[in-house]
Amino acid sequence: MKESHEPALLREAETVEMFSDIDTATVRTEYELLHLMRRLIARYGFGHFMIARMPLAEQQRFSERLVLSNWPSELVRQYDACETFQSSGLVEKLRFTKLPVTGGAELLDVAAKPADEAMVHRLLAHPEMARHFAVLLHTSGGDPFIAMLSGRREAPAGVERATLYLTLVQLFECLERTFDTGNTAREKLSSRELECLRWAAAGKSSDEIGIILGISTYTVSSYFKSATRKLDAVNRMQAIARAMRLKLI
Numbered sequence: 001m002k003e004s005h006e007p008a009l010l011r012e013a014e015t016v017e018m019f020s021d022i023d024t025a026t027v028r029t030e031y032e033l034l035h036l037m038r039r040l041i042a043r044y045g046f047g048h049f050m051i052a053r054m055p056l057a058e059q060q061r062f063s064e065r066l067v068l069s070n071w072p073s074e075l076v077r078q079y080d081a082c083e084t085f086q087s088s089g090l091v092e093k094l095r096f097t098k099l100p101v102t103g104g105a106e107l108l109d110v111a112a113k114p115a116d117e118a119m120v121h122r123l124l125a126h127p128e129m130a131r132h133f134a135v136l137l138h139t140s141g142g143d144p145f146i147a148m149l150s151g152r153r154e155a156p157a158g159v160e161r162a163t164l165y166l167t168l169v170q171l172f173e174c175l176e177r178t179f180d181t182g183n184t185a186r187e188k189l190s191s192r193e194l195e196c197l198r199w200a201a202a203g204k205s206s207d208e209i210g211i212i213l214g215i216s217t218y219t220v221s222s223y224f225k226s227a228t229r230k231l232d233a234v235n236r237m238q239a240i241a242r243a244m245r246l247k248l249i
Contacts, residue, residue, distance in 0.1 A: 027174040030068060030245060036171055038070065044164060046151035047128025051175060054094070054136070054144035055086035067145070068175060075126060084110045094136040094146060100165055101134045102155035108132075127152050135165055137172045139179070147172060178246075189248065193227040196220055198249040201240050 027033055037049050050069035052062070062085040063076055085091065089111040093101045101107070133156055134148035147168045156164050189197075192213070199209045206220045213220070224236050231246075233239035243249045 045153045046149040048150045188230045196223040
């Protein structure tokens with residue numbers, strides 16, 4: 001019996017060591033958190049992870065709720081097309097428990113009907129998405145989020161399960177700090193700067209944005225320059241990407 005616990009105990013010790021040389025209080029960016037999440041799933045033998053806002057309405061696209069993940073972009077697109085996230089077994093189970101939820105591809109399908117073969121087969125085409133370990137987490141303001149680790153390994157149990165849960169709580173606190181960074185950026189950006197970024201993200205040129213907003217192209221360029229500086233970006237495209245990542249537009 002002692003032998004069966006040794007791998008889990010070893011991983012627990014390795015996880016403690018992994019964070020001992022990292023001051024998580026200094027983690028402020030999604031890039032830093034992505035690095036930590038990748039180290040975590042590698043340590044525990046998972047292949048993918050995602051953190052998403054819990055859907056609160058019937059029609060909410062998965063991609064719109066997704067905050068941080070290393071899911072293949074094609075898989076995100078396919079799952080979006082299925083329109084099952086908001087009524088999935090995963091969401092339904094997490095609504096009624098504070099404990100981790102585990103299962104296979106059926107977790108991502110609609111809870112109230114038999115598995116959609118086409119959808120399940122697409123998910124199983126990715127070997128690292130065969131099994132899932134998910135927990136419900138809340139921000140300090142009470143907003144619910146789902147954190148899920150996926151792979152081909154068996155469900156964590158005992159001390160390993162508890163350590164994973166606590167580690168995800170710790171990493172989620174780091175993620176919440178990036179939300180604060182986004183709020184700070186939102187406070188700095190003017191409504192006009194946000195409008196310009198929003199229209200540019202929709203594919204409009206500076207000339208078109210000027211016509212839409214009733215301002216000159218020169219003024220549009222001026223808004224883009226100031227927005228780029230405030231977002232600490234090097235060009236317009238990076239400013240748009242950063243604003244989207246921070247959920248500003």
